[in-house]
Structure formats: C-alpha cells, structure tokens
Amino acid sequence: MNEDISPNYKPFTPETIVDYIRQRPEMGDVFRPTEPLVAEEIGDGNLNLVFRIWAEADKERTVIVKQALPYLRLVGGDWPLPVDRARIEAEALKVEYKLVPQHTPRVYFYDPDMYLFAMQNLNRHIIMRKGLIEGIKYPRFAEHIGLFLARTLGGTSDLALDFKTKKLEVKRFINPDLCKITEDLIFTEPYRYTERNGFHKELEPQVLALQADEKLHVEVAKMKEKFMTQAQALVHGDLHTGSIMINQTETFVIDPEFAYYGPMGFDIGAVIGNLFLNYAAHEVRTPDPAKRADFRKYLTDTVIDLWHVFVREFQPFWDQADPINMPKGYQDDYMLRVLQDSAGLGACKMMRRVIGLAGVADIRGIQDVHERAIAGSLALHIGRSLLLEREQIHTIEDLVEIATACKPTYPWGKTTLS
C-alpha cells in the first residue's frame, strides 16, 4: 500500500524536527533563522507524529508540525495507511482556510517528501470534547460551526464550483484508505460480532438486539451506500468534538485527514451526533437534575441553533442559483434531504462510538461500569431512533424531539448483571 513512499521520507523526532523547521523559508514570519527552538511530540499516537514547536525566547511564536506515519499505530504495523493522507489533510485545510479562515488553522507549508505540514498552533484553545465533558458551555459554538459547515460544504459543492473545478476536486480528494476505515468502523463492524468492537459487557443485551435488528441493518446499509457514492461536497470526514479546538470566543476545526467528496450530512451529523453523545453522558456525569437539565438545554439549543445558522449561511448559494435550474421547491427538498442525512449519518456515528473500536471519552471515560452502561444505553437509543425515524424529520426541532424522547433501558430488569 505504501510502495510509492518517498525515498527521502523519515519520521522526525523532537530533536530532528527543530533543525528541519528552522530551514523552511515559509516559517520566516514565525521564527528567526538561528534562534533556539524547542519541540515536543504531543500526538495522541495512533496515526501521526504531532510536534509542538516554539521559540525558546517567546512561547507565543509557535507552530504545530504534523507528520503522517505509514501505519495506524493503534494496531501496529498490521494496518498500513497511506502517507498521502498528509497531502489530503493539508490541501483540505487550505480549501477550508480559503472559505472560513476564522475557523481553520493556517497551513504554512506542505512537504511532499516528508508527508508533513506545519500549521498554526491553537495554543489558547482546548479540545471541545474535554470541555463538554466538564460541563463547559461554548456560547458562540453554534454560530461558528454553522458558518463553518455552510461555507465548507456549500462552497465545495456543485452549487458554488463550476463543473470542471468540482470534478477535479473530487479527483484530488479521492481518499480510499481513510474512507475504508470509516466504512468498516462506522457502518460495518458495530452491527456484527468482531473482536475489535469495544462495548462493555453490561451493554451486551442492547447491542445484541441491535445486531439482530434487520430493519436497522437496512437503514445502516443505505447510509453506508450514501457515504460511498454521494460526491456532494468536500466533507471533513471526521468532524467530532475531538476535532474541534475551542474557547469562549473562538472555534477551529482541525484534522481533516479523512476529507473526501461525500454527503454534507456526514459532517453535520458528526457534530450533532457528538453533541448527543455528550448529552447521553450527562445522564450520569451530572447527577444534579437541575444542572443536568440546564446543560442539556445548552446542548439541544446548540443543535437547533447550529442548524439554523447553517441554513442562513447556506442561503447565499441558493440566492446565486439559477431559479429555473433550481426552483424554490428543489431548494427546500435539498435542505430537507441534508437534514435527514444528518440525522441518519450522525446516528451511525453515535452507535459506533458506543459499540465499536473507537469510543468517545464522554461515555467510555465514565469510571463506574453501571453508569457507563446507562449513558451507553441512552446513546444507542438516540442513535437508533434518529436513524429509523429520520424520514419523519422535517425540522431540526423534530430531530431534537426524537432524541430527547429517548431514555436509557439499562439496567435490564431481571437480566441485568448489576
């Protein structure tokens, strides 16, 4: 799979990356040619090396360098991954930066021999998932992410690009291996027995019921087909709350290495699905009913608001559309399909985070197994309901109503292990 790897490629270390970065002319705005730099490796360790580099004299002059490893570290050399994904990620960031610079880290350069790129260090932000787990509200997030989604999805679709650019962009972002990870981990493995699934014993009855539910399999298969065939827009492809760097005033979306031309609902659904995973986690993470209700209201208001912002910010694409080609009735139908796709695709992302290989800290980070099972059970119910009832969704409020009507069914009465 990596037969075409550059002969010059070598993984860097904190020692070697400093010399390398000092020599790059593109870094002249940040570092002086001879000044001492410091680097540390801060990657979460499964796909890439990530270096934080700063000037010894001034910690605020800093960049991130991300270098692709030719394998998925999580499972060792067994799962080789193309280093080309560094190109995809750097190019996707550049596209996004052009469309929404206020929510995208700046890329300084991409090195096609080393499969790495340097980008803005978001050193005043934290990973959103961590904040949400702690119950921190981000009042500007809905506005920011709605704009990001509208600009990046609308702006890379046939609504904004001419026929040729769009098709050449589809070609440039063909991303087989990373799409395959999604196909397997999101749409395939959660719905069958595999050793890689990571759900906990306590959830087994509910997971086995889902795995035996042919009606559910039919809908998952439709979502998988959509993921595999609908070249609607350049999607980020992994837009969960762990790909968002945030604080009270700013929001940045990082890590688009899974970017490819896919359905818009895959990104919107990822955001909504991850907000509902957090919603489910607070079932046990926030025992105080009033506090819980308050934070959940923040989460569901955020879901509602981000959709309304998305629709508002998407409107310019419709305003410039030819009304004969795309009459109002078509525009409404298009937006409705994006909403229903978001529900269905986001639902699949929720369920896989409970059942499959890669969980989310919101739920898997809950120490007590019974509490973890309660939150997992609720997340699975929300996912299942959003997927099966997505065609009844006509407004974002419908979507929230379906999700918030769900309750955990763990413990299982007499069958429970507790």
Next chain:
Amino acid sequence: MNEDISPNYKPFTPETIVDYIRQRPEMGDVFRPTEPLVAEEIGDGNLNLVFRIWAEADKERTVIVKQALPYLRLVGGDWPLPVDRARIEAEALKVEYKLVPQHTPRVYFYDPDMYLFAMQNLNRHIIMRKGLIEGIKYPRFAEHIGLFLARTLGGTSDLALDFKTKKLEVKRFINPDLCKITEDLIFTEPYRYTERNGFHKELEPQVLALQADEKLHVEVAKMKEKFMTQAQALVHGDLHTGSIMINQTETFVIDPEFAYYGPMGFDIGAVIGNLFLNYAAHEVRTPDPAKRADFRKYLTDTVIDLWHVFVREFQPFWDQADPINMPKGYQDDYMLRVLQDSAGLGACKMMRRVIGLAGVADIRGIQDVHERAIAGSLALHIGRSLLLEREQIHTIEDLVEIATACKPTYPWGKTTLS
C-alpha cells in the same frame, strides 16, 4: 481547454491512416505487414474521425479507427472538447469487454499521442435506431442488453469492486467536459429558452407549458443532481439506440466516450427512454393499427424483458454480498431505486430529444410536420409522466403502464397552427 494536447497529435486522413495502422504491431492478427489496405472516413462528423479500414484482398479483415477531434464539429471550433475522451472511451470499452465480451467491440490498442484507438469493425450489424425506425424486431435484444447492463453496472459498482479499486476507477473516469454536455443538453437547456433548442414550431404550446411547469423543474433538478453526484457505477453515459450495433443474433454497445461514475439508472433509462421514443414515433410511422399495436407490443415487451433480465443477471452480485451488510430488505430497496432512477433519468433523456439541440431520427426524421408534432407530443407526455410519477413505480410493468397510458395532445384544438 486543450492546453495539454500532445505535440505529435495530428488528425488522420484516409490516406495517412493506412500507413499508420500498418505499422502498429497490435494489428498483426488482422493485417499482414505489407499488404494493401483501404480506408474510408465514415464518422457522423460531430466529435470524431472514424475510419473503416480493410485489407484489399479480404474485406472481412477490417478494423475501425476512431480519433478524437479537439472540438465539437457540429458547432465548429466554438465548443472545444478534450481529446482525453478517446482515452476514456478506449478504457471504458476495455472494462466492458472484460465484463461482457459478447456485447463489446474488442479494442486492439489505444494511442495516447494521437488520441485514437483501433477496434473491431462490427460490419455485420446496423445501428439499432435505424432498424427500429423501419419496424424491425430484434428478438434477442432484451436478453443481450439486460445482461450488458447488469454486468457493466453491477461489475463496476461497490458491490463487485474492492474499496480501493472502485475509488481509483472513479478517479480514472472523471470526465468533466463530456458530463457537462449532458448536464447542459439533457438537464438544463430543454427547460428554458435557448437558441440551441431544436423543437419545431408546432410543438411550442406543449414545450412552453413544460418550461413553465415548476413542479417539473423540481424533479428535473433532482435528476440533474443525481447525475452530478451519485458515483454508483461506471455508466456508458450515452446508451441510446444509436450507440447499439445489432442484428438478429448479436448486439454490441459502442461509443462510451461519455463514460464516468454515475447512477445506474442513467444507462438503463437511456435504453428504455429510447425505446419509448421509437414507440412514440410509430404513432405516425405505422398508420396501420394492427401493425402498430404489434410493433409497440414488441417494444414494451422488450422494456419489460430487459429489466427482468437485468434483475436476474444482477442477482449474482447480491448472492455474494454479505447478508449482514446488505440484507434482503436493502437489496430490494436498492433495485427499486435503480428502477425509479431509470424512469426519471430516462424521462429526461426522452424530453431533451424532442425539445433540445440533438434530436433523434425516430421523431425528427418524420417528414410531415404535423405527424412529427404528434409523435413529439406523445414522447413529451411519456417523459413528463415517467418523471413525475416515478415514485409510484414499483415494477417494470408499472413503468410500462404509465408510458402506454399517454396520448399525444397535438393538434391543440383551436390554438393549433395547422
């Protein structure tokens, strides 16, 4: 658009092509190195040069050479076209030959400098459209084309190809300029005023009504979006009855220069739509009611049979599908969507052949303007009904029933010009 054209490229003439072809080692099976060859140019003259070449000593030893011209001859140099389409066509023929050699001309070689390829001369076959216009039945056609469609569409989809091959095939067949022709001529121009539309004055009231029908525009827009975004299978892209070479025992599909990854229904619909264009033409071409009914029964039986053959020959792809990934309920839904897509996309192909730039001889070849308007009126009604009622179609018999219930509404009573 043709900035990358090879510096060695030159259009051949019947004189120069003979020397060229004699020197090609791949032709050793057909021609001897020094024997006299004869060539004539037989292109219909809008996109390509087409040479028929044969051994003077034996007319049966013969090939066709097809060379791309860098512009659309129909409108002169105003519409430049990428010569890369010769590569697309040659490569698509090779894919189809591998899957259904009995219905695909053999390609001997492709020359990337001259943008030409040599292929089997189907010298015992005629263009199907001509035969159908004359009222000739082809009893084996449904069986042949059903097989061709199932093998080429199923065999290039995610159902048959591994994740990587499929995505690299999508990339290899990105075909922006020829897709753009379809987007304009089939999905855009027929539904508005343009100078290029080619309908006759007599049809104007019905055409204007269609162009004012917003409900129709909505459905056309959905079909256009599907054409532009659904990378389901390698489609031929122009599978009308003029792309089919046929006789009583054999059927060959030629001319896949519009090939790209699109919706399966685009090819199936092209065949069905063109059979119904011919059906509409016989409203006036075959005045004898018994003869007309007989030939139309052949046409509608062919539509029904080709779908059933398609479904039967598609079944092996389902048989090898993982039943958890793709349960029966999903398979049924998939086939139903392909059927409804075929109705909707085929309908658009019908309407454009009456309204738009490029007509079909079945209808535009009718000498008498009033008779031509009757046939055109019927074709438009069939197209409109199939598009608007496609979601009520659950069987191929439903589709045929909708089409055969349509009647021409020309002459328009008092508003007629006759």
